[in-house]
Structure formats: structure tokens, C-alpha cells
Amino acid sequence: MIRTPDQRIRVFVSSTLRELAEEREAVKAAVERLRLAPVMFELGARPHPPRELYRSYLAQSDVFVGIYGASYGWVAPGEEVSGLEDEYNLAPPAMPKLIYVKDGDERDDRLAALIGRIQADDTAAYLHFRSAAELEDQVAADLAMLLAERFDESRTDPAPEAPGQPLVGRVPVPYTTTIGRDADIDAVRTLLARGTDRVVSLIGPGGIGKSRLAIETALACEDLYPDGVYFVLLEGVLEPGLLLPTIAYHLGIRDNGEAALEERIAHALEDRRVLLVLDNFEQIVDAAPVLVRLYTVAPTATFLVTSRIVLRIRGERVYEVPPLPTPRGDLPASLDPATRTPAVALFVDRAKAIDPGFDVTPGNAADLAAICRTLEGLPLAIELAAAKVRILTPAGIAERLGQSLPLLTAAVRDLPERHRTMRATIDWSVSLLPDAQRDLLEDLGVFATRFTLDAVEALGRGRSWDGQAIDGLAALVDGSLVKQYELGGRRVFSLLAIVREYALGRLKEQGEAVRVRRAHADYYCALVRRVAPDLGGPGQADAVARLGLELPNLRAAVRHLVHTDRLDDAGDFAWSLLIYWWISGFFAEVRVWMLELLEKQHDQPITPHTRAIAWFFALWGEMWQRPSEQVVAGLGECVRLFSESGDADAAAMALAARATARVQFSDLDSDKAETELREAVVRLREQGNAWAEAITEVSLGRLAWVRGATDDALAHFDRASAVAQEHGDLFTTSVAGNLRSRLNFQLGHLETAEHEFVRTLLLSVRLHYDEGIAYGLEGVCAVAAAHGEAWRAAALAVAAGEIRRRIGIFDVEAFTVHTPYLDILRGRDPASVEAGEVAGAEFTLAEAVLLALPDHEHDEVAATLHAW
Template sequence: MAGAHRPAIRTPDQRIRVFVSSTLRELADERAAARAAIERMRLAPVMFELGARPHPPRELYRSYLEQSDVFVGIYWESYGWVAPDEQISGLEDEYDLAPATMPKLIYIKASENREPRLKQLIARIQKDDHAAYLPFHTAEELQDRIADDLATLLAERFDESREARDDAAPESVEQLAGKVPVPYTATIGRERDLQGVRELLAGDHRVVSLIGPGGIGKSRLAIETALATADLFPDGTYFVPLEGVFEAGLLLPTIAYFLGIRDNGEAALEERIAHALAGRRVLVVLDNFEQIVDAAPVLVRLYDLAPLATFLVTSRIVLRIRGEQVYDVGALTTPDEAVPTSLERARRSTACALFVDRAEAAKPGFELTDENAQSVADICRRLEGLPLAIELAAAKVRLLTPQVIAERLQQSLPLLTAAVRDLPERHRTMRATIDWSVSLLPPEQRDLLEDLGVFARRFTLDAVEALGVGRSWEGQALDGLTALIDGSLVRSFEMAGQSVYSLLAIVREYALGRLKERGEADRMRAAHADYYGTVVTRLAPSLRGRGQADAVAQLGLELPNLRAAVRHLIYTDRLDDAGDFAWRLLIYWWIAGFFGEVRVWMLELLEKEQPITQHTRAVAWFFALWGEMWQRPSEQVVAGLGECVRLFAESGDEDASAMALAARATARIQYSGDDIEKAEAELTEAVAKLHDIGNNWAEAITLVSLARLAWVRGDTDLALQRFDEAAGVAHASGDIFTSSVAGNLRARLNFLKGKVEEAEAEFVETLHLSIRLHYDEGVAYGLEGVCAIAAARGDAWRAGALAKAAESIRHRIGVFDAEAFTVHTPYLEALRESDPDGVAAGERDGAEQSLAEAVCVALPDADQSAVATTLAHW
């Protein structure tokens, strides 16, 4: 909608957002009319009546402008209030802060008494090429005009939106999860396929599989379908890339990650996914399923657990499961070879249209003409209408004419396809096309492309340079990547403020295949694992202290390669290295919620039956037993964790032994109430050991466990003392994760003891900490805490909105609070009795709020500017 302007926050249903700017009191009726018009168009109004903030902090409304698509200004007589130390009113400031490329619809109510500064602003607006200046007289007239103008604007911008980026790079790692990539280039020749797949999804089919060879365009069709069927799935669409997933056991953890579900081991992943999808009409896109086709029966269990969910799968192989509907993705149409290709015949070919579109991007000014139509048609026929093959060939018009490209393909393709006869016909053509494209590169760039095959979904320049030591392309990484980008073999995008690169799945498969043929794959994979081992060694210490938030963000960026590194270490029997790699990241797995995934790796490590150190065996058993401790506690689990205590101690790692001791105490509590005394003694012993060792993070989190135990046993004074100790240790070391957990629980207990002001301050503080860490569960805790405060004070709308917003977060991430520590619900229910309409209105609004909007309702006005930037990129 706004050209280069890119929204950072979306409403849950991804509607286009319209920012409304005006003075509040003098235009109350007109604002109501604007809201009605925007909602009539099924768009999302962004207005500051929510939370009743007439003068929001500048950074807050800046963030809301950044995440909006259209600016609507409504002006009458007043210029608006000018805040202390400001030179202009909020009205003019909002207009100035709106991105230059954002479409602006400005409505001026007739008046003879306009303030001079407003006249000056209007005069300036009249000169703005991006603003439409429109008069009106009544609120009713305004409502109709806004609706009509928005409809016209949407129609004008539709074609522009089709040219948005293909694998849209998010601004932060957090935005990546589950978002449907927006194509960078137009999708050509798939209108009939889009309609066909839409009809299948609109029916009763639970799994629709897009089947075809590599390079045929399955992923692109799935992306376009996901974007075009939002109306069929009002509760959301999630995109789950599986190209780096090779173990069937990782299907559920990967789906959970992209749904935003945090796996802390406390409940089975299937149960959490079922909770997250319960009652929701959603589409889950699973891309590149052929690598783990043995996991297909898991989908049957999932759609039994989530009866309203639908799965759209791309695969080279039919899944053959109950409920699957197969859609064969075909090639693009090529001109008939039996007759000469005229310009008009070439234009009617979707394959030729794709070639021309991509050639124009590679060489501005390129045109399909009478002179080159036959050559373009020959290229498309020889490439059998395969979209990716055509794109690779079109990229060469930068250097070669269509005639020369056609001649070279005629010479090269028969030889190359003959060399790979063991592949299906169209896959042979795709492989041969990549071979041909690569053959045009200098030797060093060919080597670089093949070496890049060891990376997972994305990688950085630093990582590439580290792997270049001793390779033919050493010292040429940046120039080589630039050349590969020019050749459409590598893609570049921005993420978390740095340049990141990626390969298409089929190009990565090709590159890795070439490495294997040359006998270089194991060497490069070892170098890859060693590099990411150094990344872990560098970042792991920061997880315990002041660099925690930055370390979590950086590890999130590197996550696909961390997974690939562990997989390679286990595959090549470097089992002790794999155990060390996993253990160093214990805190990251905990904060980010990846215990289920790590458990799969560690069980695979144990099944190897290779010699390993006692430390590695203890690590593997610890991760394997973590989920059992919460989900299926037993005497065997307690004994197993006791064995971990012994093995860690005998290997000389007293730090790990103390953490295992705390875990065993937790297992005792989960298994039997008869062992409470022994569990408390073990937790106390663990705290003392961890304190002496200097492991502040583990000491603080174990103190939290002791405090919770005291609370459950009814000793709230002791619980408060221990929460104080935990928060003090965490704060001193800069551990914001445990500070958030301990602080929120302490605030809940203080609230129950009647210390409302003290509790409110701490709920707000823990909310700030959770926002810094992008910790959804912590945000839910904080919203519930402020909800309790609001309910106790009789603020029905605010309490209802925050309760529903927190419930939505918990529903989405699949993590629910322990009833023993929940404090807001009794007060909310009491308020529901006295003011049912107020609570109900809040709950309706809270259900529609994004996480960022809910946080703004919870935080005091003065605090909102401090979190605006983080929330804008959540």
C-alpha cells in the first residue's frame, strides 16, 4: 500500500491499517464516521481512542505510523494542543512523521474560523504529491467519501502490491516465524492453478498437496495461494519452511516454532499445538515436505486434534495419508513447436511472459520483439516451461542475447541431461539448467556456490568468510556473493539490521550434491560445524548475564545453522562435541522454548552406541528426561536425573551437577507430594552449590523454584523472601529472563497481600523486561498482572481487554499458567458481576488487539515511548 514504506505490526487477520489523525474533541463525530467507513471496507482503523490517550508520546504514534498503510487526516478549525517543549502540535507532528511514500487522504471540513497555524499546515499539504485534498461538510458525507476513496486507492495500488518482494526479509528474527513470504516479483501464469487450489481449500479437504518436481513453482504457488485465501482462514495463515528439516521427529517442533509455540518441556507438543489451534480456522503451509515424508502420519494426528485447521503441503512426493487431496503443479505453457513463433504467439505463452519479466529486471529496457521472439520461445521450450530454469536463463540477458542463450542451451542441455538420467525427466532438465548457469561462472565462483550448500536457510558474510580459509575463493567472499546474486543463484536481504543471504532449496540441493561428488562435503560440513561452535562459545556466556537479550536475538538469527551444525556433529560421530554444543545453549533452549527439538538430537546421539564421555552421556540424558519430568513424572525419571547428578560430578562439572540436582528435586515434586521435604533439601543444596560456583543464572532460577514451593505450602512470607533473593541475584548479574519470572511472581504475591502499588510497579517492570527479551509468555504474565490491578480498582474495560489479550497470547504459544499462581481471575470475575457490560466491552476490544496494542493499554503513558521501537518490530 505504501511503496517503500513497510508495516512492522499487523492485526491478527493481517488487514490493511488506516491511521486516522485529527483533533479529538472538536471532531468526535467525524472520527466515529471515519472508523465506520474504514471498518465498512474491512480494513483496520488505527485510532487513539483505545486506552483514552488524547496526547500519546511522540515515539508511540511514530511506531503506529510506521506500521500503518494509509494516512487519513481530518481537519476543521483547531490546530491542536502544543505540548511543553514542543514547537508544533501533535496534529502537525503526525503528518510530518508519516512516511513520504504513504498514501495520504486529507479531509477539510468547511469553516470560516480556522486557526492560522492550521491554515499554514493545510497550505503545505496542498503541495504534497502524495496527499489528496478533499472538502466535506457533514460527518455523514465524510463517511461516504472515505469509503469511496479507500476503495479507489486499493484498486490503484493492487498492481503495485503484486510486485512486492519474493521471500520478504523480515526486519527482525521474531517477525520471521510463521509469516507468509511476500513475493518480490510478479507471479506469472498461475491464475488457473490459484483458482483450482483455492477451490480445494474451500472444500472439506484437510490436506491439499501441491506435487511436482523441483523448480516447477510449488513454493511460489503455495505462497500466492496463502496470500489469496486469507478470507477462507480468518484466524490466520502460517508458513512453515521444512527445507532444513531432515528428521521426521523434528516435524512437530518445527511446526510449533513457526506457530509461535514455546516448548519448555512442561506439556507434550501435540497438546500445545492442539491448544493453540483449538477453535481456529487456520491454514498451515508446510513447504518442502518430501525430505520427511515418513512423518506424514503426524499430520493425520494433528488435524484430528485441530479439526478446523487445514494443511497446504508442497512436496515432490505424494504423502499418501487419509484426507489428502493431490494437486499436480504443471509447467508454464510454451509456444507450439510445430509452427513458427510469431511475436503474438510468444506473448500468449506464460513461459515467455515469465522470461521477459525476469529479463527486464536483469536488463532494464529489454523487450520481446519480432527479432527475438523465436529465440525466447526456443529457450522456454528447451527448459520445458520450468519457472526456475527460465528465471536462471533470463538472468543471463545481462551478458548474452536471447539468440546466444538459445544456442548455448541447445549445445549444453542434451549432454547435461544425459549425464543425470537417473532423475525424473523434468528434474533432469532443472539440474542441467543449473549446471549450465554455473558453467558460465569463473572457477572460484563455482567453488563458492558449491561450498555455500553446507549452510542452512540463511547465512551471513562473516560465516562465509570463515569457511573460505584455504578455499580457492578465500578473500573473495563479498565479490563472489555479488556475482552469484547477479546470476539469480543467491538472494540477499536485510534481517535484524544486517545483510543476510540464502539459496533456493533446489540450488542448495544442487550445490551440496556437487560437494559430495567432489568428496568435499564432509570437510565443508566440519568447517561449518566448527564455525558455529565458535559462535556458540562466544555467545553462550552472555546468556547468563547482561548480554542476554542480544545473545538470544543473535542465536535466533543463526538458529537454522545451529540445527545443521548439531545434526552434522551427530552424523559424523563427533558426539562429545554435539553434547558440549547442546549444553552450552541450555539457557537459550529454555528461553526460546526448544527442548523438544534438542531431545530428538540427544536421543539420536544415545542411539549411536558409540563411545562417549560421562559428561556427554549426562547431557543427553538430562535433555531426554526434561520433558518426562513435567509430562510423565515417575520414579524412573527421578532416578535418571540422579544418575545425571552423579555423571556430571564424576566428570568434574560441579556446575552441571548442581543444576541436575535442582532438576531432580523438581521431578520429585512433580511425581509425589511425599517427597516435598527431600525436594526442598535438594533445591537448597543446589542453590548453595551454584552460589559457591558463581552460576548466578542457575542460582536465581533455582531460588524461584524454592519460592514457588514455599508458596504452594502456604508459607507466603518465606516465598516472598526467596523471590526477593532470586530477583536480587538475577538483577545483579543482568539476567533479565529470571528477573522477569521472579519479579512477576513476587508482584502477584504482593498483590494478594494487599500491596497494590508495589505490585503494580513490579508488573510494569517485568513487562518491560519481557518486551526486551521478546518473551511472549512473560508478556502474558505482565498483562495478567496489570489486569489484576485494573480489576481491583474497578476499571472494567481495561481489565477485560488485558485479560483477553493475555489469553490470546497464551492460546497462540500453547503455554498456560499454573492455577496455584494465578491472581487476576477472581478479581475479574467479581468485576464481571458488578459491571458485566464494561468487562464484555474490554474483552471484545482485547480480542482484536495486537500484542503491541495490548502492551500500550497496560503501560503508563510515560513508559510507552521506551518500548515503541521494540514493539514496532515485534
């Protein structure tokens, strides 16, 4: 066993020994500079064979550092690879790997191959270096960054989640201590526990801690809501029409336009004791009556709302969020933590994060009390002041606040009292920044809830802080004005809502808002142009995930384009993401933007192509929910406008949509619908639009099935699957495969159907597609029922039903195949069916999927299901 005296973090250093002796010493120096422990082959005794020795070294190390030069190293007798490559192979997959390659013209072929393999390993960081001195500095910097990131990751991320991520809708866990809110948490929990108030509103000015109180209350109330607690972040949602789509997204409801979103949400909440936390509601307070409609049809659902203003709706109970208590009168802060007021305790806690030795002393007690009283106990204001202990003493902070705050609050007398104090505190905090950092903060106001370094750097071109993004962001993080965290494996940043509001206000005052919004929209338009082509092909899953991470700023970009009268750009932006809206289910949101675009065309002319795009999205939901001759005619107009604009591809897609609208009529003209669908398939194939071709073949298959032409239906589903698979379109492969497997089951091809049900279920798990999982579970249930497996079939049916209910799929399609066989089993073996139904109601999604899959498939989905 290799032990260090203080059990420090161990860094395993891998390289050839003699060739890179100087570089190894440099790495050793870098590791020890950070007070870490280097684990190096030459530092240990060798009573064991080398392979066993470095295996032991690796097993007890925390970080892997690889240094590679020109030599591949010695291959021991009986071994196939050198010790150098074997060490890399033996490093645990989860171990962080920092790889450094020395510049040079010559390199052993086997080493070049190893380096190539390392470059393809996305778990390894890979850099070149020229000298030992350069290497030492690079290793020290990289280790410091790695440790900082790992420390940040160990603190639970409070950020909003991205589409497709398993944590969407879950209550974020604060990454700092909540201080002084125990009584408020108890009071709000008591209101919720009574069950007499449908909406409990936490009301107060920005910065008073409404969101934090809502989060802590939600975490404390999980036992009251057995069917779930959901956190819906409304920051960045500025249009009242987007309330329902945002709630649906956080509930896991995919809006494909086929049913009214309000109905789906109501169905998903029906008879479920759930708590929905709606954070930052003041931006869309005109949408408050929607909550009344929702709790009327779902009386067991409760809403906990944070807002700066009262909603004024029936069923609302208002809780005024108080500031934190401060020392009374002129009393100093208490030296005893047990008697310290919450405001002072918060300041000390946040200051300790910067200076671990910070505490209340006889010398600073009066100043700390004065700071907290001046800031009126506002938690965010106190945190901003505490961040200044990096550069000021408590006396310096108190003096500057005493000089600045009265003047600043006097300048904003049109705001309520505590709003003035919070605004003045931000003003004061920002005034201490250098000009470039102040300008950077103001420019960041155009971003939505989160943003990346790449986006910030793009925004900075030509601005006063151009080239200073990294250092500027670091300073703003230090000042508690910007937050940073990990999301989807990427470093992202965010502003608190009130800081963003402040920054954007300053930008508007200086007449720079339009210019910076234009730069923001340009960056995301360019991003969409890069990512969108992958949506219909092999990169589909990654493209959907990437766009999901950027969703808040995609929304903001569309809004910026519309509000700055770049209406044609807004139309092109929305159209290029059609597949994303379809897969992720955001059609209701896009419809809101496109209707706004159509309203503005009277003042700002648009091209016929943009008009066709806007009408297409506006009619999408109507096509499914309220099909009519007017809808068919409207989509026909889209076909004409696209054609006249020279966009044959879009015209073919609009033609397929018009045919789909015809299919929805009760008095179906199936011949006309089929003719148009077939024509659309031919046109789309000619245009090379494989995604739309495949999904139109699916529509033809559904139509043939309804008409009883099962052979034709199978042929269409086969073609849809073949086209989708050939082009890597996983989503359409799943949709087509699910329908084909159901039809095969109905035709008695049980073995074929079972194989495909399993395959599409695996695809749905990979895509994190709840609806597809429900269909897959029902398919396997049908096969199990046909084989007489009463308990398993019943358990899967109920588990699938729970998923359907949770995501609001109440319109069970006409192609259901599992219920008739289950009804037969219920008559033959009622005890087993009942026992299965009881078990299925308690299943997690992961348990249901594993029950459906053959044992040999479990390993493939284990990691994904664990995260889910």
C-alpha cells in the same frame, strides 16, 4: 527551498570549509559521478542566519556525509557547539550517515569528543582516509552500496525470519513478479474455500514453482482464515521428529518442556480457522501422519503443503503444479505482451531486471520460444537462463542449451523427466562459471537456509576460492544461483532448496562433503563459544537475537557434528547453549539430537560428560510431563557423571533439575525437594553460575508458595530477582518478578504488585516474550478488578486469554490471581464486564499492552509494539 532540476537524491556534505576545501571538492565529484545532487553550504545564497540555513539544507537532504580533519570549527556567539557538531546533531535519526575522518596526529579536543560520540552511534558508518583522491573513490563506492542496499530493502524480503523477530510465521511477500499463476491460484483457493480437505498438497518437481504458488495462494486466502495464516519453512528440517518443534516455533509456542508439544499445538489451533503453509515437506514425509493427528483435534485448521512427493495420508487433496505454458509447436514468441505465453513473459521480466531495454524482437522471438520449450516451462530453469543475458544473447543461450541439455539429461536418467531437466539446467548454468565460483557454489551447499559473509569467508580458508568470497558471491547472485537480502540489520545470503541439494550432491560426489561440513561446524562452534557467555548477563537480549539469526546453521552444525561422529563436540555445543534453548524454547529439538547421539555411542564411544549432557536433555521433558522415580534416578545419574567428570557447575544444575522432578510428583516429598534445591543454590553460587542460581531460587519460591510459606516464597523471589538483575539476566528477572507480583497481590500489597506487574510487562515486551505478556496483562487485570474497573479488567483478561490460546498455554498455573476478582465484578457489574470482554476479544497485542500500561510508559514501548 533548495531544488535540483531533476529532483535527484540529495547528499548533504558537512565539514569545516577552508580546512577541507580540497576534500569537499572530491566528495562533490563523487556525488555527481553517481548523478546525485550535492547539498553544500558554499553552493547556496545566505540570506538567513547560518543555523537556519543548514537546518533547511538538512531537512531537504537524503544522505548525510561528514568529513572531519583537525579543526572543530567556529562556535557562533550565543551557541554552545560549532556548526560542524550542530549539523550532525540536527541530522534526522533515520538519515543514512557516512562519516570520514582524515588521518592525522593532531585534532581539536572537542572534535575528538565528537568523533568518539559518532563512533558509538550505530546508525553511522565510520571510515578513515588519507587523501582527497582516496576519499572521492571511497565516497562513490559507499554511496553506490548504500543505494543498492536501500533499493534491495524496498523490495519485500521473502526470507525466513529469525527467532524473536516480529515477522516469524508470516507469509513472505515475493520480491519479484509472479507470472502465469493466476489460474492455479484460483484453483487452489477454490479447494481451500470448500473446507472439505484438511490437507491440500501442491506436488511437483523442484523448480516448478510450488513455493511461489503456495505463497501467492496464502496471500490470496487471508480472508478465508480470520484467525491467521502461517508460513512454516521446512527447508533444512531433515528429521521427522523436528516437524512439531518447527510448527510450534512459527506459531509462537515456546517449548520449555513443561507440556507435550503436540498438545500445545492442538490447543493453540483448537476452534481457530487458520491456514498453515508447510513448505518443502518431502524431506520429512515420514512425519505426515502427525498432520492427521493435528487436524483431528483441530478440525478448523487447514494445511497447505508443498512437496515433491505425495504425502498419502487421509484428508489429503493433491494438486499437481503444472509448468508454465510455452509457445506451441515451432511458433516464435509473441511480440505482443498481451498474447505472450507465461514462460516467455517470465523470461522477459527477469531479463529486464538485468537489461531494462530487453524485449521480444523479430530477431530473438524464435530463440526465446526455443529456450522456454527446451526448459519445459520450468520457472526456475527459465530464471537461470534469463540471468545469462548478462553474458549471452538469446541465440547464444538457445544454442548452448540445445547442445548441453540433451547430454546432461541423459546422464541423470534415474530421475523423473522434469527433475532431469531442472538438474540439467543447473548443471548448464554452473558450467558457465569459472572454476573458483563453481567450487564456491558447491561449498555453500553445507549451509542451512541462510548464511553470512563472515561464515562464507571462514569456510573458504584453504579452498580454491579463498579470498574471493565477496566477488564470488556477487557473481552467483548475478547468476540467480544465490539470493541476498537484509535480516535483522545484517546482509545475509541463501540458496534455493534445489540449488542447495545440487551443490551438496556435487560436494559428495567429489568426496569433499565431510571436510567442508567439518569447517562449517568449526565456524559455528567458535561462534557459539563467543556468544554463549553473554546469555546469562547484560548481553542476553543481543545474544538471543544473534543466535536466532543463526538458528538454521546452529541446527546444521549439530547435525554435522553428530553425523561426522564428533559426538563429544556435539554434546558440548548443545550444553553451552542451554540458556538459549531455555529462553527460546527449543528443548524438543535438542532432545532429538541428543537421543540420536546416544544411539551412536555404541559405534563411537563418548565421554561420561557427554553422556550426562545427552541424558539431561533427553530427560528434561520427561521431568515436567511424566515425572517418575526413573526420571529422578536418571537425573541423579547425570549428577554423578558430571561430578566424576569434574564439572561441579553442571552437577549442581542437574541436582536442581532432579529436585524439580521431585516437585512434580502428586505425592510430593517437599522436604527432600527443598533440601536438594537449597544445596543446588549454594553450589551454583560457589561456581558463579548466577543464571542457574536465580532460576533455582525461583523454584524454591514456587515450592514455598505451594506449601503456604508465603514469607519464604517472597524471600526466594526477591533473591532470584536481585541475582538476575545484578547480572543483567532480563528473562529470569521477568519470571521471578511476575511470580513475586502475583504473590504480593494475593497478600493484599496492591500498590507493590501493580508496580511490579507493569515492570515485568515492560520487560516482556522488550524480550518479545508472549507468555510473559499474557502473565503481565493478567496481573494488571487483577489490580484493575480489585479497584472495581470492570470494563478494563475484563478486556485485559480476554486479551491475555487470546494470547494464551494462540501460543498454547493451556495449563493455567496454580498461581493465577485475577479470576476470583473478575468473577466478583461479573456479579456486580455484568454489563461492563461483558462490554470489556467483547472489546478485549478484538484487541491487538499492542492495544492490550497499552491499555495495561500507565500513559507515561507508552512512549517507551511504542516502537517495539509498532514493529510487533
